[in-house]
Amino acid sequence: MNSLSLVRGKPLLTVRGLRKSYGAVQAVRGIDLDVRERELCCLMGPNGSGKSTFFDCVTGLQRADAGTVHLDGVDITGWPMHRIAHEGKMLRSFQKTVVFTTMTPEENLIAAGQMFDFPNLLSTFSPGPGSRRRVARLRERANHLIEMVGLSHVRDQNAGKLSFGQQKLLQFASSLMPEPRLILLDEPLAGVNPVLIERILDSIRNVNRELGITFIVVEHNIDAMMSLCQRVVVLDQGALLDQGDPETIMRSQKVVEAYLGG
Numbered sequence: 001m002n003s004l005s006l007v008r009g010k011p012l013l014t015v016r017g018l019r020k021s022y023g024a025v026q027a028v029r030g031i032d033l034d035v036r037e038r039e040l041c042c043l044m045g046p047n048g049s050g051k052s053t054f055f056d057c058v059t060g061l062q063r064a065d066a067g068t069v070h071l072d073g074v075d076i077t078g079w080p081m082h083r084i085a086h087e088g089k090m091l092r093s094f095q096k097t098v099v100f101t102t103m104t105p106e107e108n109l110i111a112a113g114q115m116f117d118f119p120n121l122l123s124t125f126s127p128g129p130g131s132r133r134r135v136a137r138l139r140e141r142a143n144h145l146i147e148m149v150g151l152s153h154v155r156d157q158n159a160g161k162l163s164f165g166q167q168k169l170l171q172f173a174s175s176l177m178p179e180p181r182l183i184l185l186d187e188p189l190a191g192v193n194p195v196l197i198e199r200i201l202d203s204i205r206n207v208n209r210e211l212g213i214t215f216i217v218v219e220h221n222i223d224a225m226m227s228l229c230q231r232v233v234v235l236d237q238g239a240l241l242d243q244g245d246p247e248t249i250m251r252s253q254k255v256v257e258a259y260l261g262g
């Protein structure tokens with residue numbers, strides 16, 4: 001079955017034969033995956049099936065034992081995470097939420113933009129028209145993103161005063177400041193209440209539609225993933241078990257058995 005043909009767009013990420021072991025544990029055992037530009041792809045699988053390890057190896061946080069990763073036709077295999085983030089414009093999120101608590105959402109986003117703008121990092125902090133223009137551009141993008149994730153009403157509060165879910169939205173918006181092409185989200189809905197789950201899903205959809213950003217999302221919330229993603233890829237014990245559109249995957253006997261531990 002070639003479920004990739006369900007999704008339009010040119011190939012953005014191509015992973016072949018990815019492997020990673022931790023001692024005797026084969027966390028990822030030869031995974032192939034293709035993700036197309038603008039796709040919303042969900043990665044599911046029981047606990048310990050290798051989802052986070054897959055993300056770690058694809059984004060350069062961990063070095064894979066074998067396999068290749070191409071991003072937009074460029075072989076990025078073995079590149080360190082900062083190079084993949086800066087040159088490849090591929091980022092990943094972590095489960096832990098980190099924001100600058102004594103800064104407003106706008107200041108958080110501008111800081112995130114400055115940190116990623118390495119060539120201009122020092123000049124951004126020095127006075128001068130070039131620096132003012134850069135900060136003005138970052139502020140404009142920051143405010144657009146604050147609106148897109150629905151945080152306009154808390155724009156002037158310190159981030160430390162925001163709810164857990166709002167901080168998650170803020171962190172999500174921060175990850176958009178460097179204008180990434182592909183974002184890998186690891187359990188973005190974990191511990192979030194149902195109202196905020198909808199807000200986060202809407203924000204991902206908006207950003208995908210309006211900014212054309214591609215997403216791979218790891219999530220245990222099956223209903224949320226079924227409503228968000230065009231394609232679901234299921235891992236089990238470090239290998240790709242099945243993939244397809246959400247309805248097909250919901251009916252897949254192999255997937256049901258993997259989740260029941262069969």
Ligand SMILES: Nc1ncnc2c1ncn2[C@@H]1O[C@H](COP(=O)(O)OP(=O)(O)OP(=O)(O)O)[C@@H](O)[C@H]1O
Pocket residue numbers: 022025026027045046047048049050051052053054
């Ligand atoms: N840094 C590490 N050192 C040793 N073993 C690890 C490490 N990271 C992951 N593992 C092991 O690799 C396997 C895959 O783990 P991984 O965290 O990738 O799974 P996961 O699908 O993300 O699980 P979960 O749904 O619980 O987040 C597990 O057996 C895990 O214990």
Ligand SMILES: [Mg+2]
Pocket residue numbers: 051052053
């Ligand atoms: Mg994980």
